[in-house]
Amino acid sequence: MLSRTADHLFWMSRYMERAENTARMLNVSYETSLLPQSAAAVEAGWEGILSISELLPSYLALYKTITPRDVMAFMVQDVDNPSSIISCLRAARENARAVRGTLTTEVWETQNQTWLEVNRMLQSGEFERDPGQFFEWVKFRSHLSRGVTVGTMLMDESLHFMRLGTFLERADNTARLVDVKFHAMNNDFFGAPQYGAPETESTQEYDFYHWSAILRSVSGFEVYRKVYRDVIRPERVAELLILRPDMPRSLHASLNEVLSNLKLVSHDSESDTLRHAGRLLSELAFGRIDEILATGLHAYLTQFLDRVNVLGGCISREFLLPQSA
Numbered sequence: 543m544l545s546r547t548a549d550h551l552f553w554m555s556r557y558m559e560r561a562e563n564t565a566r567m568l569n570v571s572y573e574t575s576l577l578p579q580s581a582a583a584v585e586a587g588w589e590g591i592l593s594i595s596e597l598l599p600s601y602l603a604l605y606k607t608i609t610p611r612d613v614m615a616f617m618v619q620d621v622d623n624p625s626s627i628i629s630c631l632r633a634a635r636e637n638a639r640a641v642r643g644t645l646t647t648e649v650w651e652t653q654n655q656t657w658l659e660v661n662r663m664l665q666s667g668e669f670e671r672d673p674g675q676f677f678e679w680v681k682f683r684s685h686l687s688r689g690v691t692v693g694t695m696l697m698d699e700s701l702h703f704m705r706l707g708t709f710l711e712r713a714d715n716t717a718r719l720v721d722v723k724f725h726a727m728n729n730d731f732f733g734a735p736q737y738g739a740p741e742t743e744s745t746q747e748y749d750f751y752h753w754s755a756i757l758r759s760v761s762g763f764e765v766y767r768k769v770y771r772d773v774i775r776p777e778r779v780a781e782l783l784i785l786r787p788d789m790p791r792s793l794h795a796s797l798n799e800v801l802s803n804l805k806l807v808s809h810d811s812e813s814d815t816l817r818h819a820g821r822l823l824s825e826l827a828f829g830r831i832d833e834i835l836a837t838g839l840h841a842y843l844t845q846f847l848d849r850v851n852v853l854g855g856c857i858s859r860e861f862l863l864p865q866s867a
Contacts, residue, residue, distance in 0.1 A: 562684035569677035
């Protein structure tokens, strides 16, 4: 396959996954901001969204204060923000259009219809009237895109590069989400006692809503209940989202898919790209959450994000057209 074609397929899927991840985070922040809490806690929650995407400096260059309305406008419909939902869906559609002949009719029509429909919804004011419904629509279109892709595409290199983009993006996003949200719980500004402090009835209630929100942002609330059958505890949330291979959006599950698809497109079983992905996966497969927490979750996730970024660079150099995310 031509590198240019592989590049378009990879980034088409990656941008669609990024749009879904952004919708998930915004939806949870929107819902939790409606709960009784201090103004400082609300602002910290929205600031976390910008921090996850590394967009806080860009946002503050446009807006003086952090408000739900401005953050959602910036993250949903700002065409100058490359990580906004509208920008991601536009990029996904443009990459699909560039390789129209490689895609099935169903895959192309799904991408194209998503782009046309999101413009109609934003222009008609549907987003402002019901943000929650809009975010659910974005998630649905991403699910539909993946389902149509797996259900209609030939199982060849085209599909493997699309899957590669999806799960590399998912690993990056989940790591950022866990890092920022765990940091928030250790921040006095957030309005809650530090992690490990004696629990009271009010802090237990706060913890429940906070951790529930994190789990719901990755469709993990019901999965957590099924796996652990107990109250929600931070260390188990971390374990579920980092180490569980059967949790679809965990780091372990995402790297499993990345390595599997890399093996299918690689012609060199000893390439640096495969070795790098294999080392990352082996550490997740044999890691223990108590050891990770003991050495520092933030340091672990920061290193993981750096290594995922290096892996993305290796994939670009070996298979694609080198470029930044």
